[in-house]
Amino acid sequence: MIGIEESLAVEVTKQAIRKKVWHYLEKNKFAYFPRPVHGRIPNFKGAPEAGQRLSKLDVFKNASTIIVTPDKPQEEVRFLALEAKKNLLVPIPGLRSGLFQHVKPPPGASKQELKVVSSQECLDLWVTPVGLNDKVKLDLFVLGSVAVSKEGYRIGKGEGYADLEFAMMMKMEAVNQNTTVVTTVHDCQVFKTLPAQLFKAHDVPVDFIITPTQVIEVDPRLPKPNGIIWSFLSRQRLNDIPILQTLREAELGEGNDCTLKEVDTDIKERQRSNWHGGRRNHFRKHDICKPAASEDAVAGSQLSVLDGEDIQSKGPTRLFQLRNVARKNTTSTSEDISGEEVNKNESVPGKDTEKERRRFRPQQRPAIEFNLRVGNIAPYVRVSDLKAALAERDIKPTNITWRGHRGFAILHFAKAGGSGHSMPSSPVSVDSIVASLQDLKLGAERRGDFLKVEPVKPVTKIEVTDISSV
16 A cells, blocks of 8 residues: 555546556456456455454444445445345446435345345345435445545545435435445555545545454544535536436525536546446346346356356357457458568468468367256355366366356366367266365355355257247
């Protein structure tokens, strides 16, 4: 952290601080998926520990209604709030269809179901919208940050939604100056001090800073925004957020000054966030949170996770995407060749070498001998954690089908002597691999329950088709 603060001596702006923190987290590998962290609230390593540390404080224990931002590093806080049977509110991303919603799991929901609904992708499974006229009293506001100071100053990712959310909740009388604001961050995101001149009346300060290793209580507390400061908002921002229009009309009716700023200074930033936080997450959410497909069908499909991504069977595989890129690169490179050389090559049919033809030849999939289901995977676990654990035990599956968000993965093992990029050098048996994976836990901290490993019955393509058509 000292290194970050020292590097800010030349240029001191909020964006400069954000860039330094994002770069430091990436350089030192202090963050998990989604990566890179630039432009995001970082999903820092130790986020679950910070959430657990918060849950032991009186400000959490005594809170009846808690609002937690939908960012990935606050996932553990949302789960702990649901597990403690507290009223959990979550702001609607982008504030496009309202202010926030009440997460209400059905009675008797299991711990695993609470973990799933706490995840960033599935927050809208069991929700009830909260209207502007609903009487809500919030006891605790938990949010993520890019940087914070021990004085209580906070810097977000630059979109201003957390500040707007608090200002609108102040207008609804859901919060006040005494409402406790908490942020959970990595230790390296905490600064001893930040320049006070960077912060305006609309910036939300924090009262508690929770890291994986410490609890910092800000004393004295900084004043919080008293409401919406319209002069900081542009007409474009007003058009993007319908609920703001409703609030402004109400204040105009009360005779308040609601003059907007003339120039929209954050158009580019909002366009970037609309892609990262909007369209992409829209597709992921509809895939991740839909009813799980048959695990036998998954085992038979033999999908692969070569680069840590969940590849869907409906689209082209990464293999062919890379080949298409290779063709494009080859075409663009040929433009630099003289016309004489191009004509020379065109005049000789079959000029391509065997190496060039092989380069574009689709790779045959290896014949799968058996599959193993790895169950009881926690939502915070990534495919990289599974790969690392398998490597430690010298287990080398041919392919991996990752369904971690549904609590399982499928390991595919090819027949000995077949083709494949990760074939073991000697035959393996189902029993020996199952035995090797006993007492296995995943994640950086290796906490939680043991994984359950069991064979999966192979499925033919006809059976897969029949299952998917039901």
